[in-house]
Amino acid sequence: MYMTKFDPKFLAEKTWDLYQTHGVPFEVSFEILEENGLKLDHDLLNQLIESHQKQSQNITAGQFKAGVGEITNKTKALHTLTHLLHKALKEKYGDRVNQIGSSITNEKARFDISIPASEILDSDINEIQNSLNQQIKQNLKMYPKEYPLSEANKLGAIGLFGEKYGEIVTIYTLEDEQGKIYSREFCSGPHIENTAIIKEFKILKKKSIGSGQTRIEFDVIL
């Protein structure tokens, strides 16, 4: 297929290329395009971001995902909650929601995802916050278990991309006392053993961090 200079797909590739090779922020490209009345294909740009993210995750085999600095009960709790948040976001907005970054300090957690901030309503934030607080109260146990890759894929564990992780993978599962599974995710930790130590989960804010990307900041009270 022949693409002209003004083709939205071409512009999406160019925008990604400028970011990737020259560090030109997406916002800068968007502004220039808008000033010139040009449109880029946001879906394609998101695909490019996502496939890059998956490659980075493969290289670091899970280290990337956690983003935990200092390890304390609080940072472990914050990271453990990223699993429940990730799952809740996928349930609400579908599988196109992917984690694209996370950073955790003793103050708060940042969780970056691949959907536009405009799609996440304030009422959604409340709903997700309430849902996670309900889940925490079920005293969910977090435990690692090794699975053959094919089986882990069948279980629908989050964070598995192809076969680059090897034949045996470690999946962290959050499960209640009745054995109901709340989340299964490929990860390397660090985690708390039980959500019983958490008194409250609080979403502090959400903000746009570029086209089709949102940062959610949250905190916990232990």
Ligand SMILES: [Zn+2]
């Ligand atoms: Zn984890």
